[in-house]
Amino acid sequence: MEKATILVQLDTDPLPSVFDRVVAVDAGVQHTFSYGGVTPQNVMPLVHGCIFTRGGKDLARTAIFVGGSDVTAGEAVLAEVKKHLIPQYGLSVSLMLDSNGANTTAAAAVRAAGRHLDLSKTKALVLGGTGPVGQRVARLLAKAGGHVRLGSRQKSRAEAVCEAIRAHIPGGRLEAVSVASSSDAPAALDGRTLVVAAGAAGAVLLPKRLRLGCGSLKVAIDLNGVPPSGIEGVELGDKGADRDGHICYGALGVGGTKMKVHRAAISKLFEANNAVLDIEEVYALALQLS
Numbered sequence: 001m002e003k004a005t006i007l008v009q010l011d012t013d014p015l016p017s018v019f020d021r022v023v024a025v026d027a028g029v030q031h032t033f034s035y036g037g038v039t040p041q042n043v044m045p046l047v048h049g050c051i052f053t054r055g056g057k058d059l060a061r062t063a064i065f066v067g068g069s070d071v072t073a074g075e076a077v078l079a080e081v082k083k084h085l086i087p088q089y090g091l092s093v094s095l096m097l098d099s100n101g102a103n104t105t106a107a108a109a110v111r112a113a114g115r116h117l118d119l120s121k122t123k124a125l126v127l128g129g130t131g132p133v134g135q136r137v138a139r140l141l142a143k144a145g146g147h148v149r150l151g152s153r154q155k156s157r158a159e160a161v162c163e164a165i166r167a168h169i170p171g172g173r174l175e176a177v178s179v180a181s182s183s184d185a186p187a188a189l190d191g192r193t194l195v196v197a198a199g200a201a202g203a204v205l206l207p208k209r210l211r212l213g214c215g216s217l218k219v220a221i222d223l224n225g226v227p228p229s230g231i232e233g234v235e236l237g238d239k240g241a242d243r244d245g246h247i248c249y250g251a252l253g254v255g256g257t258k259m260k261v262h263r264a265a266i267s268k269l270f271e272a273n274n275a276v277l278d279i280e281e282v283y284a285l286a287l288q289l290s
Contacts, residue, residue: 002058002061003054003058003061004030004031004061005028005029005030005031005061005062005063005270006029006030006031006032006033006061006062006063007024007029007031007032007033007063007064007065007266007269008032008033008035008046008049008050008062008063008064008065009021009024009032009033009034009035009065009067010035010038010043010046010064010065010066010067010077010081011034011035011036011037011038011066011067011068012037012038012039012066012067012068012069012070012073012074012077012099013036013037013068013069013070014036014037015036016034016035016036016067017067017068019101020065020067020098021034023259023262023263023266024065024266026263027262027263027264027266027267028266028267029266038066038068038077039073039076039077040076040077040079040080043077043080043081043084044080044084047064047081047084047085048084050062050064050093051084051085051086051091051092051093052091055090056090059090059091059092059093059273060093060094060270060271060272060273061270062093062273063093063094063095063096063266063269063270064081064093064094064095064096065095065096065098065266065269066078066081066095066096066097066098066099067097067098067099067100068099068100069099069100070099070100071099071100071102071132073099074097074098074099074100075097075099078095078097078278081095082095082276087274090273092273092274093273094268094269094270094271094272094273094274094275094276094277095269095275095276095277096265096266096269096275096276096277096282097277097278098262098265098282099132100132100133101133101258101262102132102133102135102136102279103136103277103278103279103282104258104261104262104265104282105133105136105223105254105258106133106136106137106139106140106198106279106283107136107140107258107261107279107282107283107285107286108254108255108257108258108260108261108286109133109137109196109198109221109223109249109254110137110140110141110144110283110286111257111261111283111286111287111289112221112239112240112249112253112254112257113141113194113196113219113221114144114287115240116218116219116240116247117193117194117218117219119141119144119145119146120144120145120146121145121146122141122144122146122147122193122194123146123147123149123191123192123193123194123216124138124141124146124147124148124149124192124193124194124195124196125148125149125151125177125188125189125192125194125195125196126138126141126148126149126150126151126195126196126198127151127179127195127196127197127198127199127205127206127230128151128152128197128198128199128200128205128230129150129151129152129158129161129198130150130152130154130157130158130160130161131198131199131200133198133223134150134196134198134199135161135164135165136279137196137198138150138161138162138165138174139165139168139169139172139279140279140280140283141194142165142169142172142173142174143168143169143172143280145173146173146194147173147174147175148172148173148174148175149174149175149176149177149188149192150162150174150175150176150177151177151178151179151188152176152177152178152179153178153179153180154178154180155176155177155178158176158177158178159176161176162174162175162176179205182207182210185206185207185210186210186213189210189213189214189217190214190216191216192214192216192217193216193217193218193219194217194218194219194220194221195211195214195217195219195220195221195231196221196223197220197221197222197223197224197230197231198223198224198230199224199230200224201224201225201226202226202228203224203230204228204229204230204231204232205230205231206220206230206231206232207232208232208233208244211231211232211233211244211246212244217246218246218247219246219247219248219249220234220243220246220247220248220249221248221249221254222234222238222248222249222250222251223251223254224251225251225252225255229250231248233248234248234249234250235248235250236250236251236252236253237250237252237253238250238253239252239253239254239256240253241253257286257289260289261282261285261286261289264285264288264289265277265281265282265285268285
């Protein structure tokens, strides 16, 4: 008999995410072991508990999910987890990073944009581009070959993120822009065919009058799930809706795909014992969805 599937949830927050655990159950995981307050300093025994208790093909029945609200902290934990695997002896389990839902949300948003645009030719503006989701949206769009303007209230922060993305995507076409006030918007929007708003809840990043003033805009995607909308005039449930001649997606419209991607990624973890699902791998799964 095959051993039960076990997902070890390593959360950098004090209380492990209930959301991530529910999705694991819905994806068919038989047991979820959840640990909060995980840091690079205390993760080693948790990893060793995964790799030294099962052997051979049974290691594919255990996987590690790194989550929490802080993406930087999650990335640090994932890097440390990798150090304590021993793949040369087959002692490894599959890994997934989705802190703050950044990878699955970004993958779903770019998948939505790709249904309507040739991403290799797309000129995009990512608002809230220095946040965790915005960074990953920009990274995926840059890898697809498009030109990405990454907007932030502090241009210096946007420039730093552009440089970080270029480290992953050499030759990526990225441009940092300031969006500190509405007077910056016309220049930031000029020539853009896609706008993705990935900023913090409660902030209108793109007023309707400015959206309507952008003659080149075709697709608008708002990832803010808490009113008011980050892109004014886009509704939460929009899923390819026509709003003033723009194809629009709201947070719930993207959310359905995000949940499908999340569940598919969890299932993927148990196909082998050596998968690492970060943003590119999660996006590849999104592309397989109908």
